[in-house]
Amino acid sequence: MSEELDGELLEAAGAAGTKAPATVPDTGKYAQQLSRGLTFKENILITLSAVTPASSVFIIVPAVINGIGGASALAFVIAGVIGIFVALCYAELSSAFPITGGEYAFVARTLGKPWGFGLFLMNLVSGVLIIGVIASGASQYLGVLSSALGGGWVGIVVILVTTVIACFGIRTNALVTGIFLLLEIAALVVLTLVGFLHVQQPISTLWTPVTSGPGGILVPAAAGLIVAYTSTALFAFNGYGAAVYYAEETKNARSTIGRAIMWSLAIAVLAELIPLIAVLLGTSDMAKLVASPSPMTEFLTTEAGSTVNTLVSIGIAIAVINAVLAIILQFGRTLFSSARDRSWPDGLNRAFGHIHPKLRTPVVATLVVGVISALCLWLVPFDVLLVATSAGIVILYALVGLAALIGRINHTTDAAEYRMRWWPAAPILMIVATLVILVMTVIADWVPVAVAVGIFAAGLIYYVLYLRGKPDRWTLPEPADEELEEETA
Template sequence: MSDGLQEDLGEAAGALGAKAPGIVPDTGKYEQQLSRGLTFKENILITLSAVTPASSVFIIVPAIINGIGGASALAFLIGALVGVFVALCYAELSSAFPITGGEYAFVARTLGKPWGFGLFLLNLVSGVLIIGVIASGAGQYLGVLSEALGGGWVGIVVILVTTVIACLGIKTNAWVTGVFLVLEIGALVVLTVVGFLHVSQPISTLWTVATSGPGGVLVSASAGLVVSYTATALFAFNGYGAAVYYAEETKNARSTIGRAILWSLLIAVVAEIVPTIAVLLGSKDLAALVASPSPMTQFLTERAGPVVNTLVSVGIAVAVINAVLAIILQFGRTLFSSARDRSWPDAINRPLGRIHPTLRTPVVATIIVGVIAALCLWLVPFSVLLVATSAGIVILYALVGLAAFVGRLNHTTDAAEYRMPLWPVAPILMTLATLVILVMSLIADWVPVAVAVGIFGIGLLYYALYLRGKPDRWTLPLPADEELEDEVRG
């Protein structure tokens, strides 16, 4: 990797600009195809909807409580600390490369194209499967209204309906996700108030590692489990980096995208940790809470009654729908970006890389993501969906940390308007932390890690066999000129 890598890539793309769709001729820069209409706050609304704090608290947190009891709070605090390092790296890289391809766009430009494509494939597969994982929760929480709404088909319908909504203009989606986000935050506020009004457990509960033993009795567990479950806590926060996926649709992206990422992380941490602590301290019977297959539902029913539980459950169903919508938006743009970078045969690139002339959204790519996600939820067992998505986030973070470190050394991130403080502390600590979590995850269950590494390896193989050595493929242009984009805002 030479110091002039970014300029070389731009020159190569410029030479191809006259014949490559999505590239401005003779500039080596992407054409502004998407509508640059989002404000800083609207970007955060969509980004937080992808994080989906309420869904995390009601769907992901219970698994951590079942595993390590009250120490769930400690796992979340460690995860939040690692998240700060991750967010700092994301902020600088996103400011340098405000490109809708997200992580693969800056990993490819800093660490090399093969690493970028391997990460792209891992991220895309994980993202599509995550849509199914999250959507499966819709029936669980809508079922409190009617048994007819509790079937597995509900999640499939949610995916298909939100796919249609995701095809609309980006500002429309920002407001739809914003309204839904307010409703899900309201559900978390209710949970928090109920918990703190009924504090029954000692503060030491929050760092005591315990799990459910025979007869539902709490038994001590290994402190090493906290580190293992930190990977799950990281997954619960994951999504704040999604702000970069809307960078080409956000005004003044170079100067605002880093702040959008940091603010999204801060809000997500508060929105998830505070209700979790409230439930752990407010539980009447911690052993029963840890043993329960639905700790949050049991807690609300026990402390606030079935009516409140029903109202909150509807709020969580809204959160699930909102998260599905936001993630389809995100990965529809990822797939579009891969086609614009000519990752596939041209017969595939042309429809996937097409932008609707009125809506200015990647309609075909968005529909493909939604349909595949619905098919996966219908045909693939839920346990397989979980295995295929749980370890990918750790590999993603490790590569983001390396990219933030290497990017400054080879000067590929010099264009970033946001520069993280105390570099290289954040990328070094982040990379080390993710490697430790990866090792602990391997010890706990090697299968998810093996699946993630396998998908990444397939991406490397595809690049070597199809993309490598082709001068008209993966030229990786420079970001579009923001100062020339006023006429396409909408």
């Protein structure tokens, strides 16, 4: 590599903070502003922390158990199969566009800029709000230690503290999330052992939909609800695609990011499905489990005692904190990427696009995401937060599948080193599955879908009124040159 090109890169991506341009001169590529220090395994650690298997099992899975009882296992199996198709699409698109903007970056480049910005806004709003939803679970599980830790203020503190940590270097965050991830997996191991050491229900429980009727008696649930609750199961697995958000900080991203996504999905499915099956087969009272607002806590207390429940609850609280940290990292980088793509007025672009000269992280964007999330948890009712975040994931998956299908047809994904198997079957099946789930979700409750579509439409309107037709806005350069970063590091 020539000394002149090295010099251009250093000037563009060096420790110049807000003065660093977003692209390397005369190349049409992003500058390497973030620190490319993550290994393949470290990327998986942060990605799995965003999936947060333990908090999914204890916070999201209970809603499925309440709705369809033992058939929740079947819903999670279906979601896992759909997840394979989703992950294949993510893997190829992420390899073609290893850009920290994530889904909006490859949807904009394959389906068109308006679709990309609509998805960006929907995803960003959902991400900011979901931080509050997850953080609210901290008080529930820390409350077993002391009633003083059971207040709503705990979630706000968790968000603010993890926001500060998220501003540190990416390798520091990989270490922190890795340690926390091991602790939450340990909690799931305990839950699994308690279940499988006390198997008391027939295997048919796992595909029999039931719910709690009058007087707490189990009554059959409609089989169609299994499909509807599959969307909740998809949400519980969601996060494995977040590996692409750290692509510009991962070594050899084009060749490793696809495998990181597939491994993250496989680990997430096993880490959530196995404990779920253990609980469903190990409970001594299925009716009480299904009727309980906290089935996992009910199960542990009944089958293993309050001491074990307390220890596991501490692990779940750690999982919640870990998830909040990982998701703030993810969406801080999303906001940074949007500023680098000149999505906002220049003053906001300079602020959100600022990279700390020593930490090489998007400090301002990260702080903004954390503070807004804390304010939402404080000011917005929990039910509203839940409604605003529950349907966006299905729309996002449908667009990712469409991008993976069209990307090969129009050759925009030709640079991908990871090529999915079963194309075009995988993206087509993914699109069909997500549309079926979307229809069933609308039938069950149209409001969450309407909210997600409304936010997406707001993004389209913003693009048309502010970004369209302006040559200095949303130029969407090519991914950064990995080789240059390695040579100049």
